[in-house]
Amino acid sequence: GAVVSQHPSWVICKSGTSVKIECRSLDFQATTMFWYRQFPKQSLMLMATSNEGSKATYEQGVEKDKFLINHASLTLSTLTVTSAHPEDSSFYICSAEEVAGGNYEQFFGPGTRLTVL
């Protein structure tokens, strides 16, 4: 199947700094990518839908200015956690949507574990 990568796989940062997470579709083009957040022992929560060449659509309760999303190309979306705080510590997972023959399928990245000290 299609492959989605994330970088970095883990990051530790100090409170107040910004962290950028990259999501790449390696062997297909993805007009739409999604960013999810997973708290320990909890399900995935969709944060935002990232559309190439346009502004991301954020879910209710997600701060746009804190979680900046840029989908500048058909293979790359980035999530920047600005002025990170310990409560932002989480596992962030992206997915990229492949459309082929009228079928849609989301492929997930391996996730990025963010720890804010």
Next chain:
Amino acid sequence: GEDVEQSLFLSVREGDSSVINCTYTDSSSTYLYWYKQEPGAGLQLLTYIFSNMDMKQDQRLTVLLNKKDKHLSLRIADTQTGDSAIYFCAEIDRGFGNEKLTFGTGTRLTIIP
């Protein structure tokens, strides 16, 4: 909004069958999915079922869908230690062009030797 629920834990002896259950509320769901998440990793799509089907079998995996009761189950035959993971069901309603997956809480499957 949509709601998807699962039991949090399931323990099964190696070699037995595992049955993971899921209930959902969105009657307009068009696709229902099962994902597997191993520790510290992303999600792996195991299988999916279209809403007009009531059963799908794929090797050791059997998906049953009761659309009337909005109940989905995943049966893993001959459970192995490598099946230890968290299993998420998810639903999507493509009818309105909504590409958002709604996930259940996840069921942690533990294999007893």
